[in-house]
Amino acid sequence: MNKKDYLKEYREENKVELKVKRREYYEKNKEMIKLRQKERYNRDREIILKKRSLYRKIDVQQTKEKDKKNYLKNKEKILRRHKRYYKEKKKYILKKQQQVRLDNIQKFKEKDKRYYNSHKEEKKIYNKRYQKNNRDKFKRYTAKYLKTFNGKVSSLLRSHKYLSKKYGSEFNLRKDDVIYILNRDKVCIYCGSKERLGFDHIIPYQNKGNSSLVNIVIACKSCNSSKRNKEVSQWCKNKGFVLPKGDIL
Ligand SMILES: [Zn+2]
Numbered sequence: 002m003n004k005k006d007y008l009k010e011y012r013e014e015n016k017v018e019l020k021v022k023r024r025e026y027y028e029k030n031k032e033m034i035k036l037r038q039k040e041r042y043n044r045d046r047e048i049i050l051k052k053r054s055l056y057r058k059i060d061v062q063q064t065k066e067k068d069k070k071n072y073l074k075n076k077e078k079i080l081r082r083h084k085r086y087y088k089e090k091k092k093y094i095l096k097k098q099q100q101v102r103l104d105n106i107q108k109f110k111e112k113d114k115r116y117y118n119s120h121k122e123e124k125k126i127y128n129k130r131y132q133k134n135n136r137d138k139f140k141r142y143t144a145k146y147l148k149t150f151n152g153k154v155s156s157l158l159r160s161h162k163y164l165s166k167k168y169g170s171e172f173n174l175r176k177d178d179v180i181y182i183l184n185r186d187k188v189c190i191y192c193g194s195k196e197r198l199g200f201d202h203i204i205p206y207q208n209k210g211n212s213s214l215v216n217i218v219i220a221c222k223s224c225n226s227s228k229r230n231k232e233v234s235q236w237c238k239n240k241g242f243v244l245p246k247g248d249i250l
Pocket of ligand 1: 189190191192193194220221222223224225
């Protein structure tokens, strides 16, 4: 029997005792061992990492199982370590995450969509509860948003959806159409006011007006409620407004 085989046999026979001994030795010389390991790691970092990654590639399945086992065994410790690392490098991590997102914007959008579709109901409940618990914050946020161009567009779209549903008309206005109307009219087309603007149908839904880009214009709240479903040229005459011409009528 050669030396190697003999050692192997010896180790096999004294497995338990050796383990205890090793443990004892480790406990006794813990600091020294750790320091030595650290030194070695710092010195041969590249080689060690290369070796490690190579080893992981040889048997992916086994490595995964090992990782999982290790995770379950040391869960608390690992989570603590992650938390500490996150706290220390928060700025760096967030920046990196943002960059990854920017680099893969399409991929992330699809992922978000998939996630939203599979968690729709949960998300709705969550949003509702969040709104309820943060009512003031939400009000402030909404008021601020409605003052922006995008906010105006979405609020106009919503009011159009509501009106067309109410009068059984077709909901066929797209975001681009709303942007077009806003850029075309800018102010109330009757009195020129810039306050409380909304959609007005020159020929109202009730009088079989449609939601074409020619029939929908921007008008202020006061003109809107004064005009209602009156005939437009007569109403303008009564009010002393000049009836808008050109591509609108
Ligand atoms: Zn007006």
